[in-house]
Amino acid sequence: MKGQTCGLCGKADGEVRQEYRTPNGRVTKSAVSYAHSWVLPAESCRDTTECRMKLESVQLEKQVNIHGQESKCYSVEPVLRCLPGCFPVKTTFVTVGFHCVPADTTLNRSEAHVACRCTAQCA
Structure with missing residues (x-):
């Protein structure tokens, strides 16, 4: 499943610069902003x-x-x-x-x- 996942746990592809990708596809600069984007x-x-x-x-x-x-x-x-x-x-x-x-x-x-x-x- 490497590189085939998405969501709060990232893509699991070993690349770390874009781990904070929000549900709409944008990359945030902070873990807090990232976590907030996934709140339902x-x-x-x-x-x-x-x-x-x-x-x-x-x-x-x-x-x-x-x-x-x-x-x-x-x-x-x-x-x-x-x-x-x-x-x-x-x-x-x-x-x-x-x-x-x-x-x-x-x-x-x-x-x-x-x-x-x-x-x-x-x-």
């Missing part, structure tokens, strides 16, 4: 499992000025976030790339949530 998110905050999270693109919180133009930046890889009705109880920093566009561009919406607690009406 919950469908709703009423999910009976402990994983009350989803993967979503996030906006960079700091102001960015590119070529003299105010810009907003969004992660090119999704990060773990708590589902609506839940809030983070533990977080960690992950390394992700960002794509920036002029601030007046209309787009849908960097910190990843590692564990969540939900409100009484949701849990």
